[in-house]
Amino acid sequence: MILHDKLNEIVPVWRDRARKLLKEHGNVKVNDFTIDQVYGGMRDVEVLVTDISYVDPATGIRFRGYTIPEVLDKLPKADGATMPYVGGLYYLLLTGEIPTPEQARAVEAEWQARAFVPAHVENVLRVMPDETHPMTLFAQGILALQTESQFVKRYRAGMKKDEYWIPTLEDSLNLIAKLPVLAAMIYCKKYSKCEMGQADPNLDWAGNLARRLGVANKEYEDLTRLYMILHSDHESGNVSAHATHLVGSALSDVYYSASAGMNGLAGPLHGLANQECLGWLLEVYQKFGGLPTDEQLAAFALETLQSGKVIPGYGHAVLRKTDPRYMSQREFCLATPGLRDDPLFKLVSMIFEVAPGVLTEHGKTKNPWPNVDAQSGVIQWYYGLREWDFYTVLFGVGRALGVMANLTWDRGLGYALERPKSVTTAMLEKWAAEGGRKLS
């Protein structure tokens, strides 16, 4: 094929040119940033603002200043549950204040009143081929809901910029309310284990998701509350949050923006890592016919790295320590009889002991410690949700909470259209030869 042949010829030449530039001049500054940062996915470039959450490289996420243990302790608990209402977490993300039980329940009631998913969305899911990945269905389902956008109606009718946040909040509440039902519809379509249906008015938002997935178990409802809280937000530079923010900056509504974010979450370096993790765990377990020895596990991990693959669930673009979201899931497992003795959980614990050493010795990753995805799949597996290509949808339902809160504030604060400037390789080479570039 003509284009394939031609690119086969020129890609290696340009790759070598970029590598040479980075090797010889990676630390040269172009304005405020180094050439390493320009090529390297803008690591550590501080150009986004959010007050909703912050990831400290050493201690991990804080939601509105609160650590995960503080959030779990302070937020009002669902009736008879050990974990908080997700509605309370959403109140905290949006307002910065810990809600009273009445306020948390009021958010849950808002969601309950808006949970109905229209028939055309169900139809969109039904016509897709059975082999469609659940994340494709999830992004499509969100996009199909765009017909409901209040922002679009108000914008067309004429609306002051200061008011943009109002229909954005309205759209956000509507979308979040419907996500448990949408996710469950995808689950039913894909695996034929249930019938598509609407929300149960007697259950909270997370309880609804748990039940509709067919796990009628109080423990799993609590786990779902924890899971959604942990996955909700991770400041605004990660791919799903940034993609949502970027698309939203063009005043595309909540549905367009969230769908874009979910497409980013579907990448194996981001949210898809949770399904990849479980795949890798099962591969280890099957290969050794059960738990391996530490030596066997280390050798298998090295083999994975040497074959050019990543160890899923390990490493992070910002964190430089074990992810506290990993630790709280681990604590949940350790506190849950049955789960703490589960052989796959034991394997996860062994990997926690062995993989950081292997990754450190391998010498590439800046962070050899586990992230949120290293632990989450095994818990779903334990409770019977074994269709692991569905796991990223669960992540997406949780992540929607954070990106929607951010988008509401983006509009509230009138954040600008995002439009960074690009340069050419030749320009960078010229500035590198001149020892750097300063904005005049």
Ligand code: HAX
């Ligand atoms: N296994 C093997 N190699 C790894 C690695 C891992 N777990 N983590 C990082 N590396 C490699 C990178 O691929 C990179 O190699 P190259 O120089 O050849 O490109 C090198 O180490 C330096 O990477 P880094 O600076 O430490 O990490 P990045 O910021 O570039 O990437 C990632 C961060 C999370 C994408 C990376 O650690 C990774 O691929 N991890 C495995 C996949 C994963 O768990 N993703 C989920 C992350 C959490 C999340 O967003 N969840 O949604």
